[in-house]
Amino acid sequence: MVHLSTTFFTLLITVLSSQLVGTKETATGPSVVNSVTLDGVTYINKGLVAFGLIPSDFRESTGDTLGGIGSAIALKPNTWTIGGSGQFTGTFIVHPDRGYNVEETINYQARHHEIDFTLTPYYDSNKLSFSSAQKTLVLEYKKTVLEFDVGQKTTSGLDPEGVRMPSQAINSPFPGPLPVVSATDNRLTLDVEGIIANADGSFWISDEYAPGIYRISSTSAVVQALPIPDAIIPRDKDGNLFFTSDDDPETGRAGNQGFEGLTIDPTTGRIYAMLQAATIQDGGDDKSTSRYTRLLAFDVQGNQSTLAGEWVVPLPLSPKDNTETCNEIAFVGNGVFFALSRDGDGRGGDDNNSKYKNADLFSIRNATDIHGTKFDSPAHPIASNGKLDSSITPATYVPFISFVDDDQLARFGLHNGSPDDETLLDAKWESLTLAPVGDASFPDDYFLFTAADNDFLSTHGFSLGEPFDAEIDVDNQFLVFRVTLPGAVLKQ
Numbered sequence: 001m002v003h004l005s006t007t008f009f010t011l012l013i014t015v016l017s018s019q020l021v022g023t024k025e026t027a028t029g030p031s032v033v034n035s036v037t038l039d040g041v042t043y044i045n046k047g048l049v050a051f052g053l054i055p056s057d058f059r060e061s062t063g064d065t066l067g068g069i070g071s072a073i074a075l076k077p078n079t080w081t082i083g084g085s086g087q088f089t090g091t092f093i094v095h096p097d098r099g100y101n102v103e104e105t106i107n108y109q110a111r112h113h114e115i116d117f118t119l120t121p122y123y124d125s126n127k128l129s130f131s132s133a134q135k136t137l138v139l140e141y142k143k144t145v146l147e148f149d150v151g152q153k154t155t156s157g158l159d160p161e162g163v164r165m166p167s168q169a170i171n172s173p174f175p176g177p178l179p180v181v182s183a184t185d186n187r188l189t190l191d192v193e194g195i196i197a198n199a200d201g202s203f204w205i206s207d208e209y210a211p212g213i214y215r216i217s218s219t220s221a222v223v224q225a226l227p228i229p230d231a232i233i234p235r236d237k238d239g240n241l242f243f244t245s246d247d248d249p250e251t252g253r254a255g256n257q258g259f260e261g262l263t264i265d266p267t268t269g270r271i272y273a274m275l276q277a278a279t280i281q282d283g284g285d286d287k288s289t290s291r292y293t294r295l296l297a298f299d300v301q302g303n304q305s306t307l308a309g310e311w312v313v314p315l316p317l318s319p320k321d322n323t324e325t326c327n328e329i330a331f332v333g334n335g336v337f338f339a340l341s342r343d344g345d346g347r348g349g350d351d352n353n354s355k356y357k358n359a360d361l362f363s364i365r366n367a368t369d370i371h372g373t374k375f376d377s378p379a380h381p382i383a384s385n386g387k388l389d390s391s392i393t394p395a396t397y398v399p400f401i402s403f404v405d406d407d408q409l410a411r412f413g414l415h416n417g418s419p420d421d422e423t424l425l426d427a428k429w430e431s432l433t434l435a436p437v438g439d440a441s442f443p444d445d446y447f448l449f450t451a452a453d454n455d456f457l458s459t460h461g462f463s464l465g466e467p468f469d470a471e472i473d474v475d476n477q478f479l480v481f482r483v484t485l486p487g488a489v490l491k492q
């Protein structure tokens with residue numbers, strides 16, 4: 001009798017523990033942190049699986065401090081390698097915004113860098129030290145490539161005071177007015193926040209000033225710009241172009257609230273760009289009314305490009321009803337996109353304690369396509385004073401992955417909130433890119449990479465040959481999550 005019941009309990013414990021392992025998927029695999037259902041599809045967050053950084057004082061090949069790189073990241077095509085030993089390798093192409101500009105904008109030539117990485121995902125619940133955690137995503141700077149305006153002129157990051165009018169030539173690749181340094185300095189000025197790396201070695205970049213979307217050739221020259229609808233082009237009260245980011249325009253994108261989000265549908269080549277928050281006429285002059293932003297779609301054939309769609313996306317609100325602005329989007333499939341929406345708190349930010357830093361999901365499946373309607377004109381706001389026009393159905397937006405999850409951060413020696421030290425999560429996360437895990441048991445699993453824009457904040461910085469001290473060291477942090485995205489149509 002005693003013998004029998006012991007056997008029974010042993011059996012029961014064996015069954016229970018195998019079920020427990022089953023819910024963790026594999027003994028060494030990831031566990032489920034949370035999930036969300038959108039349009040009948042369940043998306044799963046399997047948690048933070050890697051962390052890496054490049055120190056704040058690292059200098060790139062031109063001599064400038066390497067910074068701002070989380071403004072835009074992409075995987076270099078054909079570099080993603082799924083190793084048999086649980087390691088993954090690849091090359092990031094990262095694009096800073098406009099140089100060290102805490103005091104004023106500078107004559108920073110646009111550039112991108114290549115960074116090799118080795119990812120060794122960490123699935124355990126035990127806490128790694130901050131230094132051991134950095135071995136899960138090892139980053140190695142490779143090179144810097146400077147970018148040029150038409151005619152091999154250098155681009156600039158200076159606040160634009162001038163305008164270059166569009167070419168009247170038939171089939172010109174530049175259909176709209178562009179921001180330049182000044183009336184006497186005709187160089188294109190760029191504040192880059194998004195990137196798509198094409199298989200042929202060219203890129204699309206998105207910018208906050210125009211706001212613009214530009215193609216950079218494989219030889220690093222600006223060769224094309226996409227046509228931006230009138231509702232978004234910044235203008236003063238007399239209707240004149242007003243590209244400066246120092247003041248808000250009367251209509252169009254708000255200052256420093258341009259195309260933060262840029263992504264592509266790899267199956268059709270359709271390009272999507274999203275404003276960080278509402279245009280001025282749509283409530284963008286105040287964070288309590290700026291939640292209704294616009295997602296645009298473009299089709300490109302050679303030099304010809306057309307606006308192919310436009311939808312309204314309702315950004316999340318803080319408890320005080322202020323907009324959590326959106327700093328990146330990433331195409332998933334079936335009308336679904338990631339959106340990186342957040343506050344500005346964390347390392348290098350206003351406060352130590354961040355309350356919202358999320359990779360969320362939204363779907364445009366049921367949303368009204370407003371392109372080619374009166375809403376393309378600044379005279380017809382989609383949301384006067386932040387109140388959405390009743391004729392418009394916005395996208396469906398759902399919160400998904402929180403970066404400020406204390407338990408997940410602690411596994412990598414990181415934290416949110418005080419103290420303000422190098423293990424505090426950076427404030428300004430601005431990029432997303434995805435790569436398949438290649439796990440036959442979980443064919444819909446992807447790694448979601450994100451990187452922070454550290455604003456070049458270093459106590460030992462160099463900018464255009466001159467040393468600077470920004471009074472704080474904010475490292476270039478990277479995070480990697482594992483996610484399940486059924487129906488995703490991503491390629492790499």
Ligand SMILES: *[C@@H]1O[C@H](CO)[C@@H](O)[C@H](O)[C@H]1NC(C)=O
Nearest residue numbers: 038039040363364365366396
């Ligand atoms: C679209 O509308 C249908 C019908 O009301 C609903 O079942 C579905 O969940 C909606 N999808 C999204 C993404 O809003």
Ligand SMILES: *[C@@H]1O[C@H](CO)[C@@H](O)[C@H](O)[C@H]1NC(C)=O
Nearest residue numbers: 169170171172173223302303
């Ligand atoms: C595209 O534009 C470039 C630059 O203006 C021009 O050299 C080229 O001929 C154009 N291509 C076509 C197919 O028109």
Ligand SMILES: *[C@@H]1O[C@H](CO)[C@@H](O)[C@H](O)[C@H]1NC(C)=O
Nearest residue numbers: 350351352417418419420421
């Ligand atoms: C951030 O943390 C530091 C301690 O590391 C503290 O001195 C500072 O007051 C905190 N800042 C805020 C805004 O709470």
